[in-house]
Amino acid sequence: MKGIRRLAQHLDISIGTVSRALNGKPDVNEETRRRVLQAATELGYVPNQSGRSLRQGTTNIIGFMMQTGTEITGQGDIFFMSVFDGVQAVFARHKLDLVALLCSSEEDPNDYLRRVVARGFADALILSATQRDDPRIEFLAERNIPFVTLGRSLTDAGQPWLDLDFEGMAQASIDRLVARGHRRIAITRPHDDINLGYIFVDRCRRALAAHGLTLDEDLIFRSTPNEAGGYQIARDLLALEEPPTAIVLINETIAIGFYQALSEAGIKPGRDIAVVGRYSPHAHFLSPPLTCFRLSLRDLGIALAETLLSAMPAFKDQYPDAPQNQVWPMELVEGESDAFLVPRR
Amino acid sequence: MKGIRRLAQHLDISIGTVSRALNGKPDVNEETRRRVLQAATELGYVPNQSGRSLRQGTTNIIGFMMQTGTEITGQGDIFFMSVFDGVQAVFARHKLDLVALLCSSEEDPNDYLRRVVARGFADALILSATQRDDPRIEFLAERNIPFVTLGRSLTDAGQPWLDLDFEGMAQASIDRLVARGHRRIAITRPHDDINLGYIFVDRCRRALAAHGLTLDEDLIFRSTPNEAGGYQIARDLLALEEPPTAIVLINETIAIGFYQALSEAGIKPGRDIAVVGRYSPHAHFLSPPLTCFRLSLRDLGIALAETLLSAMPAFKDQYPDAPQNQVWPMELVEGESDAFLVPRR
DNA sequence: CATAGTTCCGTAAACGTTTACGGCAGCCAA
DNA sequence: TTGGCTGCCGTAAACGTTTACGGAACTATG
Numbered sequence: 054m055k056g057i058r059r060l061a062q063h064l065d066i067s068i069g070t071v072s073r074a075l076n077g078k079p080d081v082n083e084e085t086r087r088r089v090l091q092a093a094t095e096l097g098y099v100p101n102q103s104g105r106s107l108r109q110g111t112t113n114i115i116g117f118m119m120q121t122g123t124e125i126t127g128q129g130d131i132f133f134m135s136v137f138d139g140v141q142a143v144f145a146r147h148k149l150d151l152v153a154l155l156c157s158s159e160e161d162p163n164d165y166l167r168r169v170v171a172r173g174f175a176d177a178l179i180l181s182a183t184q185r186d187d188p189r190i191e192f193l194a195e196r197n198i199p200f201v202t203l204g205r206s207l208t209d210a211g212q213p214w215l216d217l218d219f220e221g222m223a224q225a226s227i228d229r230l231v232a233r234g235h236r237r238i239a240i241t242r243p244h245d246d247i248n249l250g251y252i253f254v255d256r257c258r259r260a261l262a263a264h265g266l267t268l269d270e271d272l273i274f275r276s277t278p279n280e281a282g283g284y285q286i287a288r289d290l291l292a293l294e295e296p297p298t299a300i301v302l303i304n305e306t307i308a309i310g311f312y313q314a315l316s317e318a319g320i321k322p323g324r325d326i327a328v329v330g331r332y333s334p335h336a337h338f339l340s341p342p343l344t345c346f347r348l349s350l351r352d353l354g355i356a357l358a359e360t361l362l363s364a365m366p367a368f369k370d371q372y373p374d375a376p377q378n379q380v381w382p383m384e385l386v387e388g389e390s391d392a393f394l395v396p397r398r
Numbered sequence: 399m400k401g402i403r404r405l406a407q408h409l410d411i412s413i414g415t416v417s418r419a420l421n422g423k424p425d426v427n428e429e430t431r432r433r434v435l436q437a438a439t440e441l442g443y444v445p446n447q448s449g450r451s452l453r454q455g456t457t458n459i460i461g462f463m464m465q466t467g468t469e470i471t472g473q474g475d476i477f478f479m480s481v482f483d484g485v486q487a488v489f490a491r492h493k494l495d496l497v498a499l500l501c502s503s504e505e506d507p508n509d510y511l512r513r514v515v516a517r518g519f520a521d522a523l524i525l526s527a528t529q530r531d532d533p534r535i536e537f538l539a540e541r542n543i544p545f546v547t548l549g550r551s552l553t554d555a556g557q558p559w560l561d562l563d564f565e566g567m568a569q570a571s572i573d574r575l576v577a578r579g580h581r582r583i584a585i586t587r588p589h590d591d592i593n594l595g596y597i598f599v600d601r602c603r604r605a606l607a608a609h610g611l612t613l614d615e616d617l618i619f620r621s622t623p624n625e626a627g628g629y630q631i632a633r634d635l636l637a638l639e640e641p642p643t644a645i646v647l648i649n650e651t652i653a654i655g656f657y658q659a660l661s662e663a664g665i666k667p668g669r670d671i672a673v674v675g676r677y678s679p680h681a682h683f684l685s686p687p688l689t690c691f692r693l694s695l696r697d698l699g700i701a702l703a704e705t706l707l708s709a710m711p712a713f714k715d716q717y718p719d720a721p722q723n724q725v726w727p728m729e730l731v732e733g734e735s736d737a738f739l740v741p742r743r
Numbered sequence: 744c745a746t747a748g749t750t751c752c753g754t755a756a757a758c759g760t761t762t763a764c765g766g767c768a769g770c771c772a773a
Numbered sequence: 774t775t776g777g778c779t780g781c782c783g784t785a786a787a788c789g790t791t792t793a794c795g796g797a798a799c800t801a802t803g
Contacts, residue, residue, distance in 0.1 A: 056759055067783045072761055082781060099516030103452035104759030107788045112448070116497075122483030122696075133475050138467030141502035152461075153498035157486035171444030280683045306679070309654075313683040334651070335680070338625045338658040351467070401789055412753045417791060427751060449789030452758045518759095 060098050064088060075100070106173070115144060115151050115361065116175035118166065120182055122158030131334065132305075132350060133181075136203075139354020140179070147368060149176075163188050170198060177365050179203060179357060183214070185248040199364040201357060205248050213360050215353065218380040219249050219303070220256040222346045225385060226301045226329045227260035234395030235327060239272035239297040241286060243304065253303055272297050276307065283307030287314030298395050299327035306333065308343055327391040332383075342388035353381055405443050409433060420445070451518065460489060460496050460706065461520035463511065465527055467503030476679065477650075477695060478526075481548075484699020485524070492713060494521075508533050515543060522710050524548060524702060528559070530593040544709040546702060550593050558705045560698065563725040564594050564648075565601045567691045570730060571646045571674045572605035579740035580672060584617035584642035586631060588649065598648055617642050621652065628652030632659030643740050647675035657684055672736040677728075687733035698726055 054062055061068040066085065073081045074089035092098075106112040117140070119133065133153075141151050154174070156165040162182075166189050169175065176199070180189060183204035193200045194210030202214040223240075230238050240257050242250035258268040274289060276282030286307065290296055291314070302308055308330045315322060322328040323341045330336065332347030356379065362368040363375035399407055406413040411430065418426045419434035437443075451457040462485070464478065478498075486496050499519070501510040507527075511534050514520065521544070525534060528549035538545045539555030547559040568585075575583050585602050587595035603613040619634060621627030631652065635641055636659070647653055653675045660667060667673040668686045675681065677692030701724065707713040708720035 057761095058759080068760085069762075069784075070782055073782090076761080078762085080781060085781085097512070097516070099513060101452075101759050102517040102519060103448045103457075104788090105761075107446075107448040107452050107759080107790085108761045110788075117500075121479045121486060131475060134466050137500050138503055141466060141500065142504065145502060145504065151500050153500060155482050155486065155496050155498060157490060158483055159487065159490065167442075168444060171442065172447040174447060280680050284683060309680045310683045313685055316685050335625050335654045338629060338655045340658055340661050403789080413790085414754075414792075415752055418752090421791080423792085425751060430751085446789050449758090450791075452760085452789080453791045455758075 056101055056104070057098070060089070060092055060096060063096065064092055110173075111367075112174065112176050113149055114175045115140075115149050115177050115179065116154040116169060117151060117179045118154045118156060118162075118169070118181065120156045120158060120162060135350035136354040136357065139351035139356075140358040141354075142351075143355055143358035143362070147362070154178075163192065166192060170196065177361055179361060183248065184246045185251065186246075199361060199366075201361045201364060203357060205252070207248065213364055213377040214379075215357055215360060215376075216249070216380050217348060217353075218382045219253045220380065222331075222383055223253050223256035223301070224260045225346075227257055227264070229385075230299045230301070230327055230329065230391065231261075231264045231266070233299075233327065233391070233393075235297075235299040236266060236395070237269065237272065237295065237297040237299070238266075239274060239290060239300040240268070241274045241276060241301070241303045241307065243278055244275060249303070257301070269297075278304040279306050280310035280313075283310030283312075284314045285310070287311045287318075291315075291318050291320065297326075298393070299391070300329070302328065302330035305331045305336075308333070308339060308345075309335065312339055322390040323388075323392040325393060327393045329391050332386055336386070336388070339388075339390070341390050341392070344388035344391040345386050346383035347386050348381055348383040356381065401446055401449070402443070405434070405437055405441060408441065409437055455518070456712075457519065457521050458494055459520045460485075460494050460522050460524065461499040461514060462496060462524045463499045463501060463507075463514070463526065465501045465503060465507060480695035481699040481702065484696035484701075485703040486699075487696075488700055488703035488707070492707070499523075508537070511537060515541065522706055524706060528593065529591045530596065531591075544706065544711075546706045546709065548702060550597065552593060558709055558722045559724075560702055560705060560721075561594070561725050562693060562698075563727045564598045565725065567676075567728055568598050568601035568646070569605045570691075572602055572609070574730075575644045575646075575672055575674065575736065576606075576609045576611070578644075578672065578736070578738075580642075580644040581611060581740070582614065582617065582640065582642040582644070583611075584619060584635060584645040585613070586619045586621060586646070586648050586652065588623055589620060594648070602646070614642075619645075623649040624651050625655035625658075628655030628657075629659045630655070632656045632663075636660075636663050636665065642671075643738070644672035644736070645674070647673065650676045650678040650681075653678070653684060653688055653690075654680065667735040668733075668737040670738060672738045674736050677731055681731070681733070684733075684735070686735050686737070689733035689736040690731050691728035692731050693726055693728045701726065 057068050057071055061071045070081060070085065071089055074086040075093060137151065144151050154169055156162050178198065178200040180200060180202040183202045183206045185207050187206045187208045190206055190208040190210050190212055194212055200212060202212060205214055205216045240254065242254050254273060261268050274286045276286050302311060312322060320326060330343050330345045332345040336343040336345045359372050359375040363372035402413050402416055406416045415426060415430065416434055419431040420438060482496065489496055499514055501507050523543065523545040525545060525547040528547045528551045530552050532551045532553050535551055535553040535555050535557055539557055545557060547557060550559055550561045572583065585599065587599050599618060606613050619631045621631050647656060657667060665671060675688050675690045677690040681688040681690045704717050704720040708717035
């Protein structure tokens with residue numbers, strides 16, 4: 054005898070009553086409920102997930118879809134671990150479990166998602182590595198599956214999304230650098246499938262225009278979002294006839310390689326060139342410390358969870374004013390990498 | 399009408415035959431099987447996971463348990479993403495899905511595991527962040543749930559495990575440094591719950607003894623496994639009356655902070671002190687490049703998967719000679735951080 | 744033709760839950 | 774007393790599969 058039957062037999066009541074007691078339903082005497090709860094913990098009873106979800110068509114599982122192997126976002130070390138922790142904090146209150154759905158680099162993300170959904174794996178989904186044009190969004194929207202994307206997409210099905218405030222970062226970076234006398238300012242962007250590149254470049258261009266400056270196309274650097282990419286950017290930058298006096302780095306991990314290439318050339322951030330980047334645990338330990346934009350990843354995770362819950366019928370009323378489309382502000386951490394002022398002529 | 403019933407109705411045969419056809423069972427005409435398979439793809443039918451696992455008590459899901467939020471191992475996102483990719487490559491051949499089971503930093507890992515198991519979530523498990531004394535191992539072993547741990551533990555239930563070859567790293571590092579004239583060699587270790595610390599320290603001590611040297615207790619540094627920890631180690635090291643001439647860093651990310659603290663004190667790795675560490679994507683971009691020990695994380699993932707499969711009854715015969723307990727060798731990547739030779743007196 | 748064997752298929756039970764439904768006490772008001 | 778109401782509980786159906794079992798049709802063998 055296993056499962057709920059064992060519990061019922063042990064208490065000498067019916068399985069129906071046990072189930073009602075455990076799930077906080079009415080129509081059960083408080084004294085019996087107490088006994089059931091106690092016996093449940095004593096016997097270590099935990100409802101079988103398959104049985105439960107088969108009956109009520111719900112799994113109490115939220116899937117966070119991510120791709121393994123490839124470095125798409127260039128978000129370093131503990132990015133996801135921190136976000137997860139925030140998401141969990143919210144879900145725990147609702148007895149929801151978060152699992153990471155790992156799409157192999159050998160499988161098409163769309164196929165993978167199709168499988169996950171068809172199998173009825175999760176009640177709702179969080180999508181990361183959102184593409185500029187992302188078929189997954191339409192797929193989920195058509196099927197009325199609650200989801201939220203981390204990162205904006207051009208594909209608009211009215212879905213909720215959260216994203217980092219790259220406009221804010223672009224604006225603040227440009228304003229700051231221009232105020233320090235810089236006129237030739239370089240920026241970096243990820244590869245073309247990533248939407249944030251367009252957003253970021255566009256806002257940089259407009260911010261520069263507001264100061265009467267134009268964004269030189271030669272000063273927009275593409276690279277892989279890792280240390281090696283940063284290294285390459287610096288090499289390319291230094292090879293220019295007229296190098297920029299400042300640069301804004303859009304990825305976290307590229308700063309390390311960027312610094313190294315500069316160092317090899319005898320160029321020092323903050324003295325010979327101004328550098329602004331993204332926060333990462335190592336940003337403070339670069340020399341000189343990187344001036345960068347930071348946000349609380351845990352808070353981002355919390356917001357992500359709340360927004361997702363507000364899209365789920367069962368929890369909608371508990372999160373009436375969760376943001377649907379929100380850019381998440383980043384704060385400026387002052388380092389010394391942008392201390393360099395352009396000398397007046 | 400949904401699911402397998404829809405398929406059966408559409409083909410005008412019984413659901414039993416459909417199920418047998420889909421699952422490759424005998425007792426079904428090849429012609430009908432072909433028709434079923436075709437109709438399945440046409441209608442986009444995918445078996446409901448709950449129904450299936452309820453009936454046959456198996457989920458086709460492998461769980462990789464990891465802890466979010468906290469930095470226990472100092473291994474970042476890319477570490478796991480790379481390992482995952484290797485694991486997936488093997489599992490894909492057997493139609494097994496890998497999901498990451500994310501234990502919140504607010505929940506006890508043992509409780510979490512208990513829940514996961516009781517719910518019947520996965521067929522088998524991979525445990526990471528293995529503790530020196532890890533109750534999860536006994537728990538799983540008692541219940542005959544196939545699992546493998548990434549990292550050794552003192553808790554021995556005959557379970558399979560894979561681990562990095564820290565003995566090999568210790569031996570090679572010490573031999574190398576001693577051969578270059580170093581006598582006062584410092585090492586680092588993670589906090590006390592992590593088994594690798596004991597393994598590593600022990601082997602370092604014996605390697606030194608083989609050269610007639612003793613390991614000075616003051617030269618064993620504990621720290622958090624991140625950049626800040628490395629920074630602190632360097633500060634502590636430099637504050638010693640008689641600092642070591644060499645150090646072996648056991649974690650990946652601490653090198654960055656370590657370099658920085660040295661740099662602030664005017665000490666240069668490879669010139670004033672010899673440094674050996676672990677590979678990370680940034681190791682090559684430190685100045686000077688870090689001499690470090692590297693391994694293919696993807697291959698590690700592949701081995702992990704094969705070992706786990708050999709512990710599962712359904713796949714055991716397909717992996718007859720998968721290693722049960724194996725240390726995974728690391729290769730030395732020559733940098734310049736240990737170029738410093740101790741001058742003869 | 745009778746029998747045995749083979750090939751294929753349909754039927755129904757089972758997995759562990761949740762929940763709609765009905766029913767039995769006990770109580771109160773008419 | 775009668776009727777209805779409330780509080781509590783048991784019964785059984787349902788969720789979507791898999792699979793043991795039995796049986797029909799056909800083939801082979803005597």
